[in-house]
Amino acid sequence: MPILEVSGLLLVAALGWFWLATIKARDAAMMACRRACDAEGLQFLDETVSVTSMRPERDDDGVLRLRRVYSFEYSDTGDNRRRGSIVMLGLRVILLNVGLRSVPDQRTLH
Secondary structure, eight states, X not given: OOHHHHHHHHHHHHHHHHHHHHHHHHHHHXXXXXXXXXXXXXXXXXXXXXXXXXXXXXXXXXXXXXXXXXXXXXXXXXXXXXXXXXXXXXXXXXXXXXXXXXXXXXXXXX
């Protein structure tokens, strides 16, 4: 096999691995967002996340992984859309931000 064919096969294999790893990370992020919204009594809108950034980073063991930041939308009242974000390192959740729920102030100010 000529070197060009071998290089082409390796490139296709690497792209396939990257695609599968990205789908697994996105599914893990969606599951974590869904669980967090359910725990806080929020609506996870559109049931999806969208990638904001992606870069290589080392984990605690020194292994090089992809750090992916996803954004998503949720609602606390059902009439609004708020933005949240989740940071994944490989398949592990590093940070999940659903913001603060706004609670109406019960005090009367005169």
